[in-house]
Each structure stands twice: as C-alpha cells, then as structure tokens.
Amino acid sequence: MRFTVLIAIALLLAFGGEWIYRSFLRPIDPLASDATALAEHFNRNGIQVRPYPIRHGFRHSEVLSVAGYEISGYPLPVVVEFCTTEAAATEKLQMIKASPNLAHYAKNGRLVMSLPMWGDDTDPMATKVKNVFGTFVLVDKK
Structure with missing residues (x-):
C-alpha cells in the first residue's frame, strides 16, 4: 500500500x-524568423503590425513558438501559433474551435491564427486579417 x-x-x-x-x-521563446516574415506580409498588405513573442505552455514537439501581433491603432491582438507539423496545427485548431472566447480563427499550413476576445462587432477587421493571413506562404527550411 x-x-x-x-x-x-x-x-x-x-x-x-x-x-x-x-x-x-x-x-519565453524568441521571435521566430517566420513570425517576422508574417509581420512583413501583414505590413505589405495594409495591416501595420508589430510582432512580439508570447509565453506558451505547449511542448516544443507540438508548437515551436507563439507570436502576438499588435495592430497599429487597434486595441485587440492577433495570435499565431507556429506548429511543428500540419497535423499538430489541425489539433490546435480543433482545440481553438472549442474555446468560447475565440470566435475568429484560421489555419494556414503549420500556422494557426486566433483572434482572442474579438467579438461580432470586429467582423470587418477580422475578415481583413483572415484574408491576409490566408495568403501568407510559409517557406519551410529543410
């Protein structure tokens, strides 16, 4: 006993x-070069952002890093998780879909974006952010 x-x-x-x-x-994991490339993509497409690293509790076998993006003149951030594989990204997306405070989310390859605390009144900006995020092409370095 x-x-x-x-x-x-x-x-x-x-x-x-x-x-x-x-x-x-x-x-806190340092800001990945992919996070900087995504910020430059947002900036080129008319959404001025400033990236910053976010502390996360995920295993590095699932998520490499998490970045937040502060939109100039907008009070709510964009959060992007950089997953190790597309399967891990799909799992993260399923977890996000179950969260009540994340009404807007999207997946682009190994990247999963969420817009925490964005409500229905933010639909125009959320649509713009989702569209720009969806056109980003992540170059995998192998």
Whole structure:
C-alpha cells in the first residue's frame, strides 16, 4: 500500500513539475524568423503590425513558438501559433474551435491564427486579417 502511494506521489510531482516548468518557469521563446516574415506580409498588405513573442505552455514537439501581433491603432491582438507539423496545427485548431472566447480563427499550413476576445462587432477587421493571413506562404527550411 505504501509503495503504491509513494509511486502515485512521485508521478504527481513529476507531471506537476513539468507543467509548472512549461507554464511559468521556461523562458519565453524568441521571435521566430517566420513570425517576422508574417509581420512583413501583414505590413505589405495594409495591416501595420508589430510582432512580439508570447509565453506558451505547449511542448516544443507540438508548437515551436507563439507570436502576438499588435495592430497599429487597434486595441485587440492577433495570435499565431507556429506548429511543428500540419497535423499538430489541425489539433490546435480543433482545440481553438472549442474555446468560447475565440470566435475568429484560421489555419494556414503549420500556422494557426486566433483572434482572442474579438467579438461580432470586429467582423470587418477580422475578415481583413483572415484574408491576409490566408495568403501568407510559409517557406519551410529543410
């Protein structure tokens, strides 16, 4: 009985420790070159943005980095997750679809975009952002 309790406590500490590290202690991933390329794409297409890195709690086997984009003169950000594979991006999109505060989302290859807290009154800007995001071509470096 004691052995089972000790194993359960050890497992709880291991998984809890990993979650705490990924969520709070791991350094913020630097802004990826792909995030900068996406920002330049937005800027060329009439949406002036400033990219910045965002802390995330995902495993690096699923998500390489997460970038936020501050739109000039607009109060709400754009968030893009740079996933490792298209399958991982599809899984992230399914998770986002289930979130009630993310009414606008899109997938473009390995990239998943969400517009957190954007409501129905933001449809014109959301449509513009989605259209520009959809035309971005990510060049995979292999």
